[in-house]
Amino acid sequence: MTKRDNTGAKAAIEISRWIEPWGEARFPIDVELLARGAHKMYHRDDPITQIHGAPWKDLDGFLQRNPDNPKEWWLSYKETALPGRQRFTKAHELGHYVMHSQRQDEFRCGPNVIIEKDTGEENIEAQANQFASYLLMPANHVRPRIEKAPITLDLISELAGIYGVSFEAMCIRVVEITGERAVLVYWDNGMMRRWSRSEPAKLQRLWIDEPADEPLEPYPGTLAADASISQCPEGAVVPANLWFRNAPEGEMLREMKHTSDLYERVLSLLIVPKFEPRWARDEEDAPLDTYDRFIERGQLPY
Numbered sequence: 471m472t473k474r475d476n477t478g479a480k481a482a483i484e485i486s487r488w489i490e491p492w493g494e495a496r497f498p499i500d501v502e503l504l505a506r507g508a509h510k511m512y513h514r515d516d517p518i519t520q521i522h523g524a525p526w527k528d529l530d531g532f533l534q535r536n537p538d539n540p541k542e543w544w545l546s547y548k549e550t551a552l553p554g555r556q557r558f559t560k561a562h563e564l565g566h567y568v569m570h571s572q573r574q575d576e577f578r579c580g581p582n583v584i585i586e587k588d589t590g591e592e593n594i595e596a597q598a599n600q601f602a603s604y605l606l607m608p609a610n611h612v613r614p615r616i617e618k619a620p621i622t623l624d625l626i627s628e629l630a631g632i633y634g635v636s637f638e639a640m641c642i643r644v645v646e647i648t649g650e651r652a653v654l655v656y657w658d659n660g661m662m663r664r665w666s667r668s669e670p671a672k673l674q675r676l677w678i679d680e681p682a683d684e685p686l687e688p689y690p691g692t693l694a695a696d697a698s699i700s701q702c703p704e705g706a707v708v709p710a711n712l713w714f715r716n717a718p719e720g721e722m723l724r725e726m727k728h729t730s731d732l733y734e735r736v737l738s739l740l741i742v743p744k745f746e747p748r749w750a751r752d753e754e755d756a757p758l759d760t761y762d763r764f765i766e767r768g769q770l771p772y
């Protein structure tokens with residue numbers, strides 16, 4: 471197993487110490503202010519002197535040395551991107567400045583910066599993404615907010631507002647931090663694009679079974695496959711084995727669904743409750759459903 475690369479996380483935690491005294495008022499993080507002062511924090515003589523939007527189509531962010539003065543850096547970002555996305559991009563470029571600018575003179579960052587996957591090998595794009603994610607959504611600030619109540623897409627949306635990031639970036643971060651068994655799946659045009667899971671989900675061996683040579687389509691019977699439902703922020707309870715073949719018969723999970731208007735994208739968030747053997751109901755005359763009868767006869771496979 472490859473070791474996780476925590477370079478971006480460490481750099482973000484270090485720079486965050488400078489703004490922690492501002493308390494709650496530091497959110498959403500003012501990345502531009504931080505970028506303009508970053509050289510002082512690191513005692514460097516090559517500051518970021520310009521930060522501006524640019525009319526790009528294929529780039530999200532660009533960090534380069536001033537062609538006329540190599541002691542200055544210019545940070546630019548796609549001006550048509552939504553504000554949350556712009557903030558993430560600026561933080562990503564600041565990450566390059568902090569971690570990589572002493573070995574490279576320019577960084578052109580494409581539209582996949584958010585979904586670049588951390589493979590464990592040195593990957594400066596993944597490091598810059600990790601930096602941005604940790605800087606904008608610090609775990610010690612997010613965690614208490616997702617432990618108070620059940621995770622729903624409405625809660626994630628509210629948090630995205632607090633941290634000034636996109637809904638997608640917030641979903642990814644919540645799944646990284648949560649103590650729940652959570653799995654996040656993205657579908658683009660009806661095909662799976664990527665999935666990620668929380669640490670407890672990994673321990674439970676929850677994984678999305680992908681066919682080797684064809685794209686995965688949503689499993690029949692799931693909310694993800696139901697074209698008549700575009701939003702389900704609280705989630706619906708569905709049999710766990712629709713999603714996970716290793717789930718015991720009768721085990722259920724909560725499936726949430728979000729369809730993005732901007733892109734042809736569907737996001738599924740699955741929360742698998744902690745597995746506990748179930749018992750027959752106390753009320754003698756309560757009507758038993760198939761599952762309860764199954765338990766009474768001792769036929770469950772656990």
Ligand SMILES: [Zn+2]
Pocket residue numbers: 562566577578579580583594595598
């Ligand atoms: Zn980059």
